[in-house]
Amino acid sequence: MTRLAGWGRFRPVEARVARMRSEADVAVALAAGGPVIARGNGRAYGDSAVSPGVTLDMRGMDRMLAFDPATGVLVAEAGVLLSEIIACLLPRGWFPSVTPGTRYVTLGGAIAADVHGKNHHVDGGFGAFVDWVEVMGPDGRVTRAEAGSDLFSWTVGGMGLTGVILRAAIRLRRVETGWICQETRATAGLDEAIDVFEGAMDAPYSVAWIDCVTEGPHLGRSLVMLGRHAGVGDLPAARRRDPFGVPRKRRLTVPLDLPGLALNRWTVGAFNAAYYRLGARKPGPALVPWDSYFYPLDAIGDWNRIYGRRGFVQFQCVLPEDSARRGLHRLVEVIAASGQGSFLSVLKRFGPQDSRFAFPRAGYTLALDFPAHDGSLDLMQTLDRITLEHGGRFYLAKDARMPRAVLEAADDRVAAFRAMRAATGAAGRFVSLQSERLGL
Template structure:
């Protein structure tokens, strides 16, 4: 019998939270058992909870925590193909394979995500313009579906199920394992160039001139107004060759000393990240970077995952948590939507501590996978309640008018009606899901909010709370 334990489950934004019965299976077979022991309640897989909103929450349901399903099942060093259980984290993959000369093909801004979560959100990284999204590098998936069977799906076998699972936010079943192709690297170092960009036009100019770089992203000061609107620091990098950079030993030793000290868990200071401190940080960070192009070598950790250095940094936002807003809008020579979004934010008085902007490449997928050709902006806001929700509603209208969409892995609040206009593919996706899950076995708070699951899969009590 599965041991279920009632727990409050939250995403990285810590808004909203919901109570569910959770199980933490140690073996793949126990996931099937959990499905059998669900007692009529809906079920959802939960990875490392790095989605921001309610994608990994299921109020009143059964949540399967996958983090102990973390076995690497096979690796072919001649091709880079890794077979691993879905609870393996990118941290596990990198720590195991970077010293052997391999790296994940796509990484988000944290390595604390599971492979299952990465596929379910079809994550994108700084290399989307050349490498596409995570699913572009996944060959085959073992998926536990609603009737208790494990279905092996890929682009030839049950392709509809495979494509619906990519970006499907856990609503087609529980990913048990997958084949992922790692890429070869020659050192843990990244050859980095940073360019201070003075406004939005300058960002697009530098971005267009950086297409040959495999990794590009820009931090953006979204408090800047007028001619400085869109100013920031553009970063472009590539994996360095052997011997191109100093030995990694010193940095490894330093990290061992510093990392345990950087844990924001015990403090919850509501005052730490407010408008004034965020504006001061933005100004200082911008000025820290000199004019022109700066060249350096950095270790892959600070380059890809700068925030992982502070454990539980999400707690710096205090008990009310935070919300992330991440749209993508199609290419437009005048960048009207991006301009309007930045204008509205800078005049709203709400400041975003972390704001990044990036141009996606052409690769995109059917179903609910988020990336589309165009520009994406990701913004973290302290949770200011209704006034912030009102601002986001007005930003949704700009995104919709431009033909854009929001990233479900970051969302906690978009309305069903707006979501359905942003993702016209939802109906076809839903038909595939209903075929494989006619009784609504899989559900999530996000799925209920957006109409992605059957109405019968409704909460069974007052188990949802929002700060």
């Protein structure tokens, strides 16, 4: 038995974990008959990848099987990390077409959560660049599900609940350099931030850090960061000979759990004010290495420990286009008034996406962390309610505590998902603590 939780380290449980090194290992684990769930690198925040039965640690299946430099298609096992894909293929001029805010996620996890990146408004989610997935079903049979097939569309965003993702083929993006041309725009408030997003729908990447602490006229002031992959011509002459080389950063690690009091309304408020001023002081264009642009937090190992022993919870919802402006105002007002605003609050425009069960849809997504305690859990119930009032829905890869009724009210796709699970025999076989809690 191992003590296991998600990245938020919230409510860990004693769990049975078995390392999978091959398809045969997965078949043996399934043949035992009990409930299982696949786990990648444990970066889902809540209990998505903790099974009440056996949790299958897929990191042992991390082989890259083939790469075609003519098409940019990579075939790999589910347990390979995006960081390994980048280390291997960026020097050859390829980058993941969609990447979340950490590169320490597995391929299988990225598909199961249909993760999104800063380019969702243009390109859609991770699943849009997957050609096929191979899934082991409840009977141990392996099916290669091509994009567009039933099994494929349930599996992308299906949180591992259709079967165990073993392998996939993904299309990478050609890049000329390892650098990003970034432009930062400081906005005085939330409305202006939304206006900047709306005016930048053709920017390849866009994301905003949003201040959820400050109340009053500057409510929701933001730093909107736009970006595009730099071409060789964008680099200073000295860098053109090695366009994929970027300065090596020292990786810091949080060595211990900080005391719960380290983050409070004053330290977080001071951080937000300083961060905003820093960004507002030097806005405009800049050339930024790929790792600082896409993965600022990856530079700090085990950063989840700064929230202390009780861990933290993340809230992430998406609000549809027509109600997003009103809904975001309400959400940020309530968060700022609560004094619990976090220093990692992110606002992002989503483009259209129509999927069976995946999270993204056209509109705005807001994500933020809270140290786990009674006050923040109460606040999140209020945020749930505001999200529902504005027709929004929730990101299961972040969720650790949502009640079943909230999911059902938010997402009219739940019934069809349950029916699929019952019909395929996946229900009862592929089970996470989250799927139990939400009755999926």
